[in-house]
Amino acid sequence: MADLPSGLLYTEEHEYLAGTDEEGVYKVGITDYAQGELGDIVYLELPEAGEEFAKGAVFGTVEAVKAVSDLYMPASGEVVAVNQALNDDPSLVNSDPYGAGWMITIRIASASDLDRLLGAEEYAKHIE
Secondary structure: OOOOOOOOEEEOOEEEEEEOOOOOOOEEEOOOOOOOOHOOEEEEOOOOOOOEEOOEEEEEEEEOOEEEEEEEOOOOEEEEEEEEEEHOOOOOHHHOOOOOOEEEEEOOOOOHHHHHHHHHHHHHHHHH
16 A cells, blocks of 8 residues: 555645645655556656746656656646755655655645645545
């Protein structure tokens, strides 16, 4: 069973949002389930800080040994920071998807975007 921390928000496309100390700013990454399905991650293409994306827009790609997958923006907003550690060690997404393997932080444009995301129990049902 995939690790699904409570307190996070999830998308049906397998991204998560984790709150930060700053209101309206969230870390974004892919779920433990998603990294497990992809296998060994070898490369990530991520946006630059300052770029803005609409909810559902592709903000990057993740390349694994077997597949390449798009990354979808869980909420409309601006990229505040990019996890530069992933340039040197993309496998952090496999080993610690909810910790060191986060991909970007975003400042959301509208809190109403969060209303359409899944809680841990709903996401668990989605991946069953």
